[in-house]
Amino acid sequence: MKQIYCRLIIWLLVLVHIPALAQDYYFESYKPFNQSIPSPEEFLGYPIGEYHTRHDLVVAYMYTLAEFSDRASVQVYGKTHENRKLLMLQIASPSNLENLEKIKSKHLEVVNPEIQVSDFKELPLFINLAYGVHGNEPSSTEAAMLIAYTLVASECEEVKKYLDEVIVFLDPTINPDGRDRHSNWANSYRGQPLIADKFDIEHNEGWPGGRTNHYWFDLNRDLLLGVNPESRGRLKWYHNWYPNVVTDFHEMGSGSTYFFEPKNKSASLNPITPSENRDVLNKVFADQFAADLDQIGSFYFTDEVYDSTYPGYGSTYMDLQGSLALLFEQASSRGHLQETPTGEISFAFTIRNHYVSSIATLKAAIANKELLYKYQNDFFRNSLKKANASSIKGYVFGDPYDRNRNKEFLDVLLQHQIEAYPVSRDLKVNNTSFKKGFSYVVPTSQKQYYLVQSLFETFKSYKDSVFYDTSAWSLVNFYNMKYQPVSKLPERGKKVTADTNLVHLYKLEKSDYAYLIPYDDYYAPGLLYDLQDHGLVVKVANKAFSVNIDGKEMDFRRGTLMVPVQDQFDVDKESVYERVKEASHEFGIQAYPAAGGMTSRGNGLGSHSFQTLKKPNAMMLVEGTVSSYEAGEVWHLFENRMKIPLVKVPERRLYLTDIYRYNVIIMVSGNYGLLDKIQKERLAQWVGDGNTLIATAKGSSWVINQKIAEETLISSNTDTLSHAGRSNYNKAIGSIEKHNIGGAIFGIDLDITHPIAYGYHSRKVPVYKNNRVWLAPSKNPYSTVGKYLEEPHIDGYISKENLEIMKGAASIVVSKRGKGRIILFADNPNFRGAWYGTNKLFMNAIHFGSLVKVPQ
Known part of the structure; x- marks a missing residue:
C-alpha cells in the first residue's frame, strides 16, 4: 500500500512538472x-521527459x-534515406546472450512447419519491443531508453528473472528521420517556463510534420508494401528471427486516454489471421495491461477505434507469422506540456504509460510462454493444412512485355519469403495467356500461405463498412499483373532467389543511324x-512500325523511343552510343541498333509519326494545405525510381516564383487556400501559353472548381443522410462512414492509343481510389483517357451508391486550355509508392503531355 501511495504522489508531482523526479x-x-552503467539522465544531462531526445543520442x-x-549488444539492421542507423539492442542474461545463435537455431525450429516441438521450457521467448514508427509520436522512444536501462542495469531479482525467460530485441526508433524532424521542432519552440496553451507553436508542428519518413511516407502502412529502407530492414529482420511478440507504440489525440489491444474485429467476412490470436492471446495480455495501468491510476480503453483488417501495420503484419503483434496508443502532449479538457498532460506522463506497458508485455509473455510457443509452432503447420485443403493450388502471373515490373513484384514476394518459380512453358489459363520467360507461379502450399492469400485474393463483401484505413491490398493488382488461380501447378523451373531475379540484357551493337528503345518497361x-x-535528342513514335534488326524483323509499338545518331547537337556518334548503352544498363532496358531508316511496316524512321520530345522541367507545389503523403509519393517516384530531379515550391511562395522556368507543374490533393485570385490567374495563363498542369485526386477537383480546367465534376447526394423515416442515433456514424472510400481497387478502360497510355498493352487497368472525386467524361470524345468499367469493382469496400456514380465517371481526362493542357487524374496513380501499375500513366503525363493535341 505504501509503495502505491508513493507512486501516486510522484505521478501528481510530474503532472505539474518537477523534472528532477523524472528518473524515480x-x-x-x-x-x-x-552504478557503473549510466542512466539516461546521466548520459543525456537531463531527465527523460525534459527534452525530446535526438536520434543520434538515442543510438x-x-x-x-x-x-x-x-x-546487451547492438545489431544494426539498416539505414534510413537520410543515412541514420536502424538498430536493435539485444538484451538477455549474459549466458543467453552469449549463446544467442544456438538459441536462435532452436527457436527457428518452432516456425518450421515440418517440425512439431512439444517442449518449450528451456527456450527463451523472443520479444521485439519496437518504438517510434511515427516520428512525431515521441514518447515511445523515450520510454525505450528507460526500458533499455531498466533491463540492462537493474539488479532487481524480478528483472533478472525476465532476462532468463526472454530475449528482448529493442528497436528504439523505427523512423529516425521523422523523429529528428519533430524533435528539432519541439525543442526549438520549447517554452521556459513550459507553455501548455494548445495554440502555441510548439504544439502545432509545421508541414509536413515528423510523422513520416524522409519522403513523407507513413511507415506504419509500408510493411506489406516494402517500399522504404526502414520497412525492408524490418522485414528482413522479422524473417530472420520470428519473434513471439511484437509491440507497436503510438500516440493519439491529446484528449484521449490510453489504448491497448484487442482492436476492433476485422471487417473481413473471413479474416485470414486465426481467431485464437484475438480471442485468446490478446485477452491474456490485456488482463496484464489493465492490472498494471490500474496500479498507477491510468485510464484506458480497448476493443474500439482501431482495426486489424489491414495486414501491413506494425501491429498486424507479424500476426501472419505466428507472432502476437500488439498496438498501444497514448494520448500525446504534442510537445512538453499541453492543456487538455481534463487538465494538463506532460511529456513525462505520456512516456510513463508506454514504459509500464512495455514491462507488462514482458510479464504477460513470460506468464503465457507455453501458450505463445505452442501457438507459433502450430501456426505454419495449420496454414499448410488450409492451403492443401483449398482447391486453389497456386497463382500464375506475369507481364509479357515488362521485365522490370515482373522483377519488382518478385522482389516484394522475396521480401515476404514467398516462394515463386518461373513457368517452364507457355500457358493459357481461363483465356489468359502466360509467356515462358515472363511468367511465374506461386504455389499456395508453402509456409507463407496466409501472405499469399493477402497479396493475391480479392474481396468485395465485408461485415462492416467502417475502416480505419484501406480495404484493399491485393498487391498483384498494385503492379497491374495479369494473374490467374490454378487448380493444378504447371511445370516450373528452379525457385526464384534474389541472386536469380535479375534482368539480363544483350550487348548493344553500335549503329551509325539510330537506336530504338521499346517503351514497354x-x-x-x-x-x-x-x-x-x-x-541527346530523343523522338517518340506515335504509330506502330516494324524494322529489320540484325537480320530479324521486329515489331515496335507506339511510344517507342528513337535516338538518332546523326541529328544530334554537338554530340558525336561514339558519345551517343556510350550514353545509350550506359542508360540501357542503368535502367535495365534493352536498346536496339537500327542500320537504316526503311521500315517494313510504317513510313520510315524519318516519318512525321516520330515526334521530338521536350525535356520536362517539373515543379510541384508543397507545404500549406497540400497532402504531404501524395506529394511525398511523387517526390519518391521522381528521385528514387526514375532518377529525375523535382523542384518543390512551397504554396506560400508561389507568388515569388517564376513559373515560366517550368514546363510541367504538379498539384496533388490540397485545397490550396494560400493561392489568391492573382496566383490562380497566373496558373491559368501559364497553362494557356503552352505548358502542362497535372492534377491528382482532390487536386483535380480544385483545378475544376477554380475554372482553370473547363471540365465538370459529377455531384453526389450521399454527403447527407437522406433516408426516409427514423433510425437510432447510434447508427449515425456507420451510415455516414459507409459512403467514404477508404481505399479500394477498380478497373478502368484505358485508351492505349493516347500518349498518356504509351507503353500499356491492355485496355483494362486496375486503379486505386481513396476519395470521392468524380470526374465527368470530357465533352471532347478524344479527351477521356481512362473511364471506369461498367463493372469496375475489383477489390475492397465501396457502397452501392458510390459504385453507381463510378460507372458513369472518368478516371483520367485531358483538358485543353489555350496552347496548353491540364491532365486530370481522379485517382492517385502513385499511392504509397506501391502502384507500379499506374506510375507510368503519371510519368507519361510528365513526358508526353506536351504532345497531346486536343481536337476541337
Whole structure:
C-alpha cells in the first residue's frame, strides 16, 4: 500500500512538472541499479521527459549500454534515406546472450512447419519491443531508453528473472528521420517556463510534420508494401528471427486516454489471421495491461477505434507469422506540456504509460510462454493444412512485355519469403495467356500461405463498412499483373532467389543511324530523361512500325523511343552510343541498333509519326494545405525510381516564383487556400501559353472548381443522410462512414492509343481510389483517357451508391486550355509508392503531355 501511495504522489508531482523526479518516477520499483552503467539522465544531462531526445543520442546511448554491460549488444539492421542507423539492442542474461545463435537455431525450429516441438521450457521467448514508427509520436522512444536501462542495469531479482525467460530485441526508433524532424521542432519552440496553451507553436508542428519518413511516407502502412529502407530492414529482420511478440507504440489525440489491444474485429467476412490470436492471446495480455495501468491510476480503453483488417501495420503484419503483434496508443502532449479538457498532460506522463506497458508485455509473455510457443509452432503447420485443403493450388502471373515490373513484384514476394518459380512453358489459363520467360507461379502450399492469400485474393463483401484505413491490398493488382488461380501447378523451373531475379540484357551493337528503345518497361521514363539530360535528342513514335534488326524483323509499338545518331547537337556518334548503352544498363532496358531508316511496316524512321520530345522541367507545389503523403509519393517516384530531379515550391511562395522556368507543374490533393485570385490567374495563363498542369485526386477537383480546367465534376447526394423515416442515433456514424472510400481497387478502360497510355498493352487497368472525386467524361470524345468499367469493382469496400456514380465517371481526362493542357487524374496513380501499375500513366503525363493535341 505504501509503495502505491508513493507512486501516486510522484505521478501528481510530474503532472505539474518537477523534472528532477523524472528518473524515480519511471522505475523506482526496479532499484537497485548497477552504478557503473549510466542512466539516461546521466548520459543525456537531463531527465527523460525534459527534452525530446535526438536520434543520434538515442543510438549513442544504446551503444553505451552495450559497452558497459554483458546483458546487451547492438545489431544494426539498416539505414534510413537520410543515412541514420536502424538498430536493435539485444538484451538477455549474459549466458543467453552469449549463446544467442544456438538459441536462435532452436527457436527457428518452432516456425518450421515440418517440425512439431512439444517442449518449450528451456527456450527463451523472443520479444521485439519496437518504438517510434511515427516520428512525431515521441514518447515511445523515450520510454525505450528507460526500458533499455531498466533491463540492462537493474539488479532487481524480478528483472533478472525476465532476462532468463526472454530475449528482448529493442528497436528504439523505427523512423529516425521523422523523429529528428519533430524533435528539432519541439525543442526549438520549447517554452521556459513550459507553455501548455494548445495554440502555441510548439504544439502545432509545421508541414509536413515528423510523422513520416524522409519522403513523407507513413511507415506504419509500408510493411506489406516494402517500399522504404526502414520497412525492408524490418522485414528482413522479422524473417530472420520470428519473434513471439511484437509491440507497436503510438500516440493519439491529446484528449484521449490510453489504448491497448484487442482492436476492433476485422471487417473481413473471413479474416485470414486465426481467431485464437484475438480471442485468446490478446485477452491474456490485456488482463496484464489493465492490472498494471490500474496500479498507477491510468485510464484506458480497448476493443474500439482501431482495426486489424489491414495486414501491413506494425501491429498486424507479424500476426501472419505466428507472432502476437500488439498496438498501444497514448494520448500525446504534442510537445512538453499541453492543456487538455481534463487538465494538463506532460511529456513525462505520456512516456510513463508506454514504459509500464512495455514491462507488462514482458510479464504477460513470460506468464503465457507455453501458450505463445505452442501457438507459433502450430501456426505454419495449420496454414499448410488450409492451403492443401483449398482447391486453389497456386497463382500464375506475369507481364509479357515488362521485365522490370515482373522483377519488382518478385522482389516484394522475396521480401515476404514467398516462394515463386518461373513457368517452364507457355500457358493459357481461363483465356489468359502466360509467356515462358515472363511468367511465374506461386504455389499456395508453402509456409507463407496466409501472405499469399493477402497479396493475391480479392474481396468485395465485408461485415462492416467502417475502416480505419484501406480495404484493399491485393498487391498483384498494385503492379497491374495479369494473374490467374490454378487448380493444378504447371511445370516450373528452379525457385526464384534474389541472386536469380535479375534482368539480363544483350550487348548493344553500335549503329551509325539510330537506336530504338521499346517503351514497354516500367523504368522507360527514367531512361528517357537520362538521355535528354545528357543532351541527346530523343523522338517518340506515335504509330506502330516494324524494322529489320540484325537480320530479324521486329515489331515496335507506339511510344517507342528513337535516338538518332546523326541529328544530334554537338554530340558525336561514339558519345551517343556510350550514353545509350550506359542508360540501357542503368535502367535495365534493352536498346536496339537500327542500320537504316526503311521500315517494313510504317513510313520510315524519318516519318512525321516520330515526334521530338521536350525535356520536362517539373515543379510541384508543397507545404500549406497540400497532402504531404501524395506529394511525398511523387517526390519518391521522381528521385528514387526514375532518377529525375523535382523542384518543390512551397504554396506560400508561389507568388515569388517564376513559373515560366517550368514546363510541367504538379498539384496533388490540397485545397490550396494560400493561392489568391492573382496566383490562380497566373496558373491559368501559364497553362494557356503552352505548358502542362497535372492534377491528382482532390487536386483535380480544385483545378475544376477554380475554372482553370473547363471540365465538370459529377455531384453526389450521399454527403447527407437522406433516408426516409427514423433510425437510432447510434447508427449515425456507420451510415455516414459507409459512403467514404477508404481505399479500394477498380478497373478502368484505358485508351492505349493516347500518349498518356504509351507503353500499356491492355485496355483494362486496375486503379486505386481513396476519395470521392468524380470526374465527368470530357465533352471532347478524344479527351477521356481512362473511364471506369461498367463493372469496375475489383477489390475492397465501396457502397452501392458510390459504385453507381463510378460507372458513369472518368478516371483520367485531358483538358485543353489555350496552347496548353491540364491532365486530370481522379485517382492517385502513385499511392504509397506501391502502384507500379499506374506510375507510368503519371510519368507519361510528365513526358508526353506536351504532345497531346486536343481536337476541337
